[in-house]
Amino acid sequence: MRTMRRAGAAALLSAALTFSLTACGGDGDGDPKSKEQGTSAPSQSGGDDKGSAAPEQKPSEPIARVKGDGGLELSVFSARRDEGGFLTIDGQINNTGSQGFTVPVQWNGLEQAVAATGRSFAGMTLVDSKGKKRYYVLRDTDNRPLTTYAYNSYIKPGQTLTFFAQFPAPPQTTTTVALQFPGFPSTSIELS
Structure with a gap:
């Protein structure tokens, strides 16, 4: 009797597993190309994308672009207000130079509290000159900055590091801020 129960349970489990694998096996159209389109090539972002929530597709033209140290170029693609009273900046840093670039510790910000998170964009600030306020990257309840963090500390020539950073949203009357x-x-x- 036990043997029959075990055999029945094994057959039921096998059928359930087969059904699960079939249901999760693809999009149902049998076209191998459609499966390839769903996979993405490895990103050229300077390392792990931990903490990154930057969108995959960027507009063709940034709303701001500025050249910095070591052949780096910072591009901002959006500065949008969220419903919760936040402002999210999405952008990327490109190494347009011929040499590799080691990320400076100043990018992490000067606060001891966020030092435990390692590399981040917590050193980024927004300045509302009209309202005479400076906005810092928000922190979560564990004091981690709400920004891209734990990325590779070395950006190779031609490499891109995609980032996001969340700030408290300035008042609706503020339409422009300075990113530092x-x-x-x-x-x-310009804020959207």
Whole structure:
């Protein structure tokens, strides 16, 4: 009797597993090209994308672009207000130079509290000159900055590091802020 129960349970489990694998096996059209389109090539972002929530596709033209130290170029693609009272900056840093670039510790910000997170964009600030306020990258309840973090500390020539950073949203009357980031001149960005 036990043997029959075990055999029945094994057959049921096998059928359920086969059904699960079939259901999860693809998009159902049998076209191998459609499966390839769903996979993405490895990103050329300077390392792990931990903490990164930057969108995959960027508009063709940035809303701001500025050249910095060591052949780096910072591009901002969006500065959008979120419903929760946040402002999210999405952008990328490209190494347009012929030499590799070692990320300076100043990018992490000067606060001891965020030092434990390692490499981040916590050193980025926004300045509302009209409202006379400076905005810092937000922190979560564990004091981790709400920005891209734990990326590779070395950006090779031609490599791109995609980033995001969240700030408290300035008042609706503020339409332009200055983005300040160590190693780059201040640049003005329009808020959406």
